[in-house]
Amino acid sequence: MEDILKVKDLSVALKTQDGISRILDKITFNLKKGETLGVVGESGCGKSMLASAIIGLISDPLKVDDGSVLFEGEELIGLPEKRLREYRGKKIAMIFQDPMTSLNPIMKCGKQLVETILAHEKVSKKDAIARSLDLISQVGLDNPKEIYNKIPAQLSGGQRQRIVIAMALCCSPDLIICDEPTTALDVVIQKQILILIKKLVRESGASCIFISHDMGVVANMADNVMVMYAGQVVEYADIKSVFRSPAHPYSKALQASLPQNVEEKERLNEMKGSVPMLDNLPAGCLFEPRCPMADWRCSTNRPELKNVHGHYRRCFKKPEELTV
Template sequence: MDEVILKVRDLTVVLDSLDKTFRILDKISFDLKKGETLGVVGESGCGKSMLASAIMGLTSKPLRIDGGSVVFKGEELIGLPEKKLRYYRGKKIAMIFQDPMTSLNPIIKCGSQIVETILAHEKVSKKEAKERSLRLIREVGLDNANEIYNKIPAQLSGGQRQRIVIAMALSCSPDLIICDEPTTALDVVIQKQILNLIKRLVQETRASCIFISHDMGVIADMSDKVMVMYAGQVVEHADQKAVFENPAHPYSKALQASLPQKAKGKERLHEIPGSVPLPDNMPKGCLFADRCPLADSRCKEQRPDLTNNNGHFCRCFKEQEQIG
């Protein structure tokens, strides 16, 4: 049916320290079809942002891509020279970052920051690029485009800045937009506006989207498919509906239980005890075992594999036992 535009296989990122190498991303694999949105969810430190950087080839020292493949529209991106990667960055794959306070250059006019993206990829005149930027600024819901064009980021609010970042990402009509927690730094009302804007624009442009968030509610709202990550591994991966209505992995269940909407009345919000293990202190068995209510001795000794149950991937012995 729809073509697969992004095919990620066994993508692995490691961190080189002086004497040891730690695995930050452990063999991530997924497909993304045209027009589809993949939600990537997990706590801080799960490797979500690292995944985004790795796809764009933006990992920098001391991190390093250590195997795997990222095939975008038939071309392998891993190992591609910088010069060729530049063609994809910004033009074919755009990125929306977490914090609009720091992701825009503080001393360059917002308009110019959009214009330079267009000029970097397309042979158009400066005037045309400027006109398109103004159109983009209006499109992302900023009315006084001419005024905003000439402002520096410090003169805009957080929501306005994030709209500029979105305009910048859309400037070359990319096929894939990677949103790395685009609303985390914004307050709730603005969050909703920005989410709706991204949703609308992704639908209109028929672009595919990787939407990264730690917020299960946002993920439910935005995604067609959901990938739950934990400590650099995929622990569950399935259609949005399947993950939310019938979560398989104890971590996914726990994440959902911690959503305020799910807690009824005066019930205390559920919290997951402990925190994500650090790369230098990974448990021997299942990475989630120490925090899992179901874990038994086998979970603490062996690492489960990601198993496929009719397109619903899950990395859990308990789940496998139930099915098997």
């Protein structure tokens, strides 16, 4: 199947008084039409920054200082803002983690959907209203006319996120980027929203980048998974390969921390330490200070991302040498 998105060596730098720090370091991946890529890692690993870089939402003091983002054959890096706005919403849509920051708090939800449609498509206002009501129904909200006339504060968190999903689908985008879309919701609503997103993405035929800190969620949403740590890709393969045989200590630690991998009445597995600060990166492998399998090579050298039969990994150890 044809690639809809090709990201190659994408790097984002932060300019400070002390110099330049790399937030994203040569990120490379391809996304096919109709495919879902899961991007997983802890907070501070660069997942949301990757999404922002793809859709051109990087500004000073941040800068895309290297790499390429090809979407449907057109280079997005360096495009004028006016041209990028033609992509955002129409060709590429984004679902953010907090619906309250995605919606205008004083405008009726229905009107926000209508304005999104009218901004990108040449249709009458009457048709835009009809489509908005249909979208409200599609995302599982009862009484579409009543919801249409409410402002975000009059809706629950789950209802607001459904409106954000409806807004993302307004113009039938080819790519939907979901940036931790259930983080601000309670567990029951999270499951409902995840089922809804998976269903709507499948029915629309759109490609999807699904960002999460939860390996369990990604396992149920994605075809392929890219594990990020401190701005680097440390593992990238199809979802079954990564879950059956994780080939990087960080991936293995994330998987081991899932509740379903812990016996009843046992303590949850925890990963000690935290993601390193940009101004205090280890000299060698970025995961070395937290890795129980690190040796002398890891503290002095940075491993490259290597492709072994379609399974990319950044580690000196052989996969069979890794232990939990």
